[in-house]
Amino acid sequence: MTTRRNFMALAGSAGLSAGFGQTAWSQSTIDGWPSRAVRVISPTATGGPGQNFRLYADNLKNTFGQSFVLENMPGASGSIGCMTVARSEADGHTLLLASNSHIVLAPLVISGSPVNVKRDFDPIALMFTFPFLLVVNPDLGVKTLDEFVAYAKARPGQLNWGSPGVGTGGHLVTELLLKKTGIKGQHVPYPGTTQQLLAAAAGTLQFTFDTPGNSKGLRDSGKVLALAVTGDKRSNTAPEVPTFKELGYDGFDDLRVANGLLAPKGTSPKLIQAFNAEIVKMNSSGAVHDTLVGASYEPGVMSPQDYGAMIDRELEQWGAIVRETGVQIKS
Incomplete structure (x- = not known):
């Protein structure tokens, strides 16, 4: 069973080992990208699931030849980090690592939120859910x-x-x-x-x-x-904990956190597809996949188009919950 301490050790080894044997896009650029280090902005504080991006960083550097640097930028329910990326050049050098909390839920709840996921971003890949x-x-x-x-x-x-x-x-x-x-x-x-x-x-x-x-x-x-x-099954790292459904509480089966990578609107589809291919490869098998699963995350293997469709479904699903609960915050 993976503990918090040995999870971090596994994360380090996964990041190193994932880089070996990669050939598909090895040390290549996509229409000149990346020409410098890539900023990956997480619109939340340090710690928590977003730090899992470090599992992928070494492999991405080995593949594309530049560093992928995670930068935490919390504030205003994620809108500060989200809008920093949205206003960046659509050249692939500033990306967003966000959960559905930041790109779906907060804009539904906070009136006047500047974040509009459909207008501002192109989906790259679903990283993992939990x-x-x-x-x-x-x-x-x-x-x-x-x-x-x-x-x-x-x-x-x-x-x-x-x-x-x-x-x-x-x-x-x-x-x-x-x-x-x-x-x-x-x-x-x-x-x-x-x-x-x-x-x-x-x-x-x-x-x-x-x-x-x-x-x-x-x-x-x-x-x-x-x-x-929440969810339709028990967690593999907490198998003793029942689901809400088992306990007679309906409405929690499909609720989950989804972390994904997005780029500013207008980013090259060729770049997005190449990046997605690397994420899906790491999430499908090997050290990154095994480390995530061992810590009760479900790795994502969606295409950019499927991830975009998932975001559309979540806008509908969470919109219904916002209406049911009546939660609305004035910005």
């Missing part, structure tokens, strides 16, 4: 989801819950839980998933949604307790 995991501080004394719901309903408005920002997946999936159970609590947004998870372990938050992989270390040490997971 479910939401509901965790609580163990001092609550609850052991099951039903016990937690009863505990929270007996203390309306007294419990704090967190998210990695207004309009993110963690925000909306919690609002959906509140709507379906009648729980009332206080929302405390954080700049990233790691920060909110640590707050739950410290007792600043009483409950929050995180990911199976990111929370494993704190779960194993008893600092947080997992009660339920």
Whole structure:
């Protein structure tokens, strides 16, 4: 079983080993790209699932001959990082590594959001997906989801819950839980998933949604307790945790976080296709694939066109959840 500590060790070895034996685009450029280091901007704080890009970076350098540098740029529910990329030259040297929280959910929730994924970006590749995991501080004394719901309903408005920002997946999936159970609590947004998870372990938050992989270390040490997971199956890194569906709570089966790579609108399709081919190759088999799966991520193997179609479906799906929960934030 992959732990948080040895996951980072595996990540380093995966990044090195993935580069061997690559020949398809080896040390070549695509219409002159890349001619310098490529900035890959993640619109969230350091830590959390976005750091998995480092698994791919060494292999991409070996393939295309330039460094791919991950840069965290949090703020304004992801819009600062997203718009930095959107306003960049469409030459492939500034790319966006974003979750559906940043490119789908936040623009649906925040009125006046400057981000428009269809207008601003061309999809490159789906990197990976993963479910939401509901965790609580163990001092609550609850052991099951039903016990937690009863505990929270007996203390309306007294419990704090967190998210990695207004309009993110963690925000909306919690609002959906509140709507379906009648729980009332206080929302405390954080700049990233790691920060909110640590707050739950410290007792600043009483409950929050995180990911199976990111929370494993704190779960194993008893600092947080997992009660339920979204999706249609249990997580392989938390097989003891039932799905919401198993526990009789509908509406959580298709909810997941999706991290993908996007380029400014108008980027060369030839460049996008070459980049996509490398991501799909790494995600299909080998060290990167195995490391992701071992940490409860599902690697993406979609074409750019299929990833774009997935974004369209998520706009519809999460739009329905926004309407159901009534969440709307004025910018």
